[in-house]
Amino acid sequence: MALTETPATYAGQRPAGLTAGEAAARLAQDGPNAVAPPHPPHLIRRVLAQLADPLVSLLLVAGAVTSLLGDWADTVIIAVVVVLNTAIGVAQQVRADKAVAALDTLSAPTARVTRDGSELVVPAADLVCGDAVRVEAGDIVPADLLLHDAHRCQADEAALTGESVPVARDAGDELSAGTVLVTGRAAGIVVRTGARSALGRIAELVATTHAGPTPLQKRLTRLSRILGALAVALCLVVFAAGLAAGRPLLLMALTAVSLVVAAVPESLPAVVTLSLALGARRMARRKAIPRNLHAVETMGSVTVVASDKTGTMTEGRMTVRRAVAPGADASVTGIGYEPAGQITGTAVPLPQPLLDLARAGLLCSDAAVLPPAPDRPAWTAVGDPLEAALVTFAARCGLDPDVVRANAPRWAEHPFDQATRQMTTVHRYGDNYLTICKGAPESVLGSPVVDPADPHLAPTRQAAADLAASGLRVLAIAAGTTAEPTNPIAPTGLRPLGVIGIEDPLRPSAATTATEFTQAGIRLMLITGDHPGTAAHIAAQVGIWQPGDAIATGDQPEHAHQVRVFARTQPEQKLDIIAELQHHGHVVAMTGDGVNDAPALSRADIGVAMGGGTEVARQAADLVLLDDNLATVSHAVAEGRRVYDNIRRFLRYGLAGGTAELAVMLVGPLLGLGVPLLPGQILWINLLTHGLPGVALGAEPAEPDVLRRPPRPPDEQILGDGLLRDVLALGALLTAVTLGTGLYAAAAGWPWQSMVFVVLGLAQLGIALASRATRPGGTRWANPGLLAAVALSALAQLAAVAIPALRALLGTAPLNATQLAFCAAAGLLPGTVALIWRTALRRRRNPR
Secondary structure (H helix, E strand, O other): OOOOOOHHHHOOOOOOOEOHHHHHHHHHHHOOOOOOOOOOOOHHHHHHHHHOOHHHHHHHHHHHHHHHOOOHHHHHHHHHHHHHHHHHHHHHHHHHHHHHHHHHHHOOOEEEEEEOOEEEEEEHHHOOOOOEEEEEOOOEOOOEEEEEEEEEEEEEOHHHHOOOOOEEOOOOOEEOOOOEEEEEEEEEEEEEOHHHOHHHHHHHHOOOOOOOOOHHHHHHHHHHHHHHHHHHHHHHHHHHHHHHOOOOHHHHHHHHHHHHHHHOOOOHHHHHHHHHHHHHHHHHHOOEEEOOHHHHHHHHHOOEEEEOOOOOOEOOOOEEEEEEEOOEEEEEOOOOOOOOOOEEOOOOOOOHHHHHHHHHHHHOOOOEEEOOEOOEOOOEEEOOHHHHHHHHHHHHOOOOHHHHHHHOOEEEEEEEEOOOOEEEEEEEEOOEEEEEEEEOHHHHOOOOOEOOOOOOHHHHHHHHHHHHHOOOEEEEEEEEEEOOOOOOOOOOOEEEEEEEEEEOOEOOOHHHHHHHHHHOOOEEEEEOOOOHHHHHHHHHHHOOOOOOOOOEEOOOHHHOOOOOEEEOOOHHHHHHHHHHHHHOOOOEEEEEOOHHHHHHHHHOOEEEEEOOOOHHHHHHOOEEEOOOOHHHHHHHHHHHHHHHHHHHHHHHHHHHHHHHHHHHHHHHHHHOOOOOOOHHHHHHHHHHHHOHHHHHHOOOOOOOOOOOOOOOOOOOOOOOOOHHHHHHHHHHHHHHHHHHHHHHHHHHOOOHHHHHHHHHHHHHHHHHHHOOOOOOOOOOOOOHHHHHHHHHHHHHHHHHHHOHHHHHHHOOOOOOHHHHHHHHHHHHHHHHHHHHHHHHHHHHHOOO
C-alpha cells in the first residue's frame, strides 16, 4: 500500500486492524515508520575535530617549528604522536557514537496496535498504514492517525505548530505523529508513516544537531587550557634558563615546545569519551538506558533518590487481596493475573453485594488480561495493572469479563483524572443506565459523589482506612442506576458499593537497595499518590520510615529536606519538592512514569523514567529503567562513580608524569645535567605513557567501596579531594628517582641522558599500574587491556635504546645489561612506593 494514499482510503478500515501477514507485507513495501537517521560525521570531519583540540594544536605548532628548523627527526616523532593520538580519539568517538546509537535502539518508542484481533505492543517503527492503534494520555502519537474513537481527547501539538494550548480531537479528526495526548484516550487507523507523516516532513527540514560536550567534558576542557597556559609559562622559563647557560637557541626552542606538549595529557578527551561510552554500555546491560552521556557522569553525584512506589519499590503486579462490601468482607487468593483463585471469609455462593462490587470494578476499567501463549508464559496484563487486577478479581468471583462487558456496553465515560483521582463510566444496563465511579476513597466516598445519608457510607470509609493501614492500595467504588444517562464528568448521589484492597508485593531487593543507598550516603525518599497509611506501611518495610516519623503530603514541599515519605502527591507537586531539595544543595534523581511527571523529570538533575511508563516520561528523562526496578538505580549510581573515578585516575597519572617531565627539565640543569632530555625523547615518552595506557585506565573496574562512601560534593573541583596533592607528590617522586638516576649514571660514566630517558618512561608506566582500582578477590585480571598497554609501552621504551634506527631517531645510546637492570629497578621504585602509600591510606580509612 503506497504511502501517498489519502486518509479517506482508511476511513472504513476495520477496527480489528491488520493481520500479521498484511502488516509484514506493508512494512516490506513502505519501509519502517521512522525518519531516516542522521548520517554520522564524515571521517574527515572527525579527524579535523581532533586536530582542532587545543592540546593537539600545540603538537601541530611544534611540528611546524621543527620542520622549519630542519629538525626532521623530531618532526617525524611529532607526526607519529599526532597520528596516533588522532587515531585513538577518532576510534573512541566512533565507539561512543555506536554505543549511544545502540542505547537509542533499546529505548525506542513503542505503540499499542491491534493485529489478528489481539492488542499487541510493538516498536513504533514497525507500524504500517492501516494499523489500528490505541493511544492514551501520556503517549506520543507514533504515526498520523485518523480517529474512529475519541474520549476527552486533547493533544499537545506544540512540537509541530508551536501552539502551547492543547487541542481537542474527536472521532473523524486526525492526530499527527509527534504530538502528545495529554488527556483522554483515542483509537484510530494509521494513514501516514515515516517521512510522509507530519513529524517526518518537519524533521527533513530541520538541520541535524549533535549533542554538545557534557558538563564534565567542559570542566576538563577548561582545566586543559589552564594547564596549557601554565606549561607554556614554565617552558619559557626553561627556554630562558637554557639560553642563559649557553645552550643553542635551536635546541632550547625545540625543548621548550616539546615540554609544552609533554606537560599536558592530550589523550584526556579520548579517555573521557571512552569512560562515558563504556559507562553507558554497562548501565544498559543492567537495564538502565542513559539517553545522554550527561546522565552517566551525573549519577555518580546523586545525593537524593526520590522514588515512586508502584513498580519501582514494588513488583508492579497488582492483585486484589481484600474486598469489603455491605455485609461481606472477603479475602482473595491467587497469583498474578491468573483467574484461578479463591474467595474466602464470606458465604458461598458469594453474596450479591460482593458480586456487584466485582462487576462494577470490571465495567469501570479498560484493561484486559491475556492467557499464556508461546511468547508469554504467564497471564499478562494489557493496560493499567491496577485495572487488570480488577478484571482478575471479577474472574475469581466467577464472572466472565467478556460477557459482563457485553451485557452492559459503555455509553459514556470520564477517564481517570489526576486532579479528582477518580474515573466514571456510564453503561446501558437493560432499560436503564448504570453509572459507576471508582477512585481514591477520599474522592469517591465524599459528597456529592455519594449520598451522605447512605447508611453504608461510614462503615465503608472505616474499611478503607483499615485496608490502607494494612499496606494495601485502596480503591472505592460507587454506583447508581437511572432511567436516563447521567453526566460522567460530575457524578452525584451514588451509593457506595464497597472498597477493594490491592496488593502490590514489595520487590525482594527493595530493602537491600535502600540499605545500599544509605551506605552510599544517598537519601531514599518515597513519593506516592497513595494514602498516608499505605505509604507508611511500604516505607517501613523498605526501612526508610519508623513509627513516629513524619509523613508529608504533596502540598507540603517545604518539608522535603526533613522527611522521607510523601503521600497523596500529585505529579505536578513533584516540581516543588525537587526545587526544595535542590535549594538545600542536593543532587536529585527523580523517578516517574506519567505524562504529568515529565516536567519533574526534566527539572531533576537526573530524571529516571520507568520503561513501562508513558512515552512522554521516557523522552523527558535522562535515564530509562527497562525493568522498573529501584535496584537498577543503585547500579547506575555505582557506574557513574566508576566513570568519575577513572577520569580522576587518569588525571592523577597523566598530570603527575607531565609535572615530572617539567621538573626534570627545570631542575636537571641546576644539578649539572645540562639538557636532561632531548625534544624527541620527551615526545616519545609522552606518546607511550599518555597513549594506550592512559586510555586503558578509563576502563578500570569499580572500587569495592564505590557504594560505601558518600557522593562527591556537587561543587567539588575536578582536582579536589586530594587529587592535586597526589599529582604533586607523585610528580616529586618521579622527579627524584629520575634525577637521582641521572646523577648516579653521570658519576659512573654511564650514558646518563639515555638512562634518564628510560627511567622516566618506565617509572610513569609503573605509576599507571599502581593507579589501578582495588581488586577484590576474583577480579585481578579485570581490564587486561591496561596490562597489555603497559607491557607494549615498556617494550617500546626499551626498544628506543636497543634498535639502531630508533637510537638514531631519538638520539639515545645503547645500554648494557647492568645499566638496563639499574633502569628497571629505578623505574619500579615510584610505582612500588605509590602502591604502598595507597594501601596504607586505604587501611587507615577502613581498618577492616
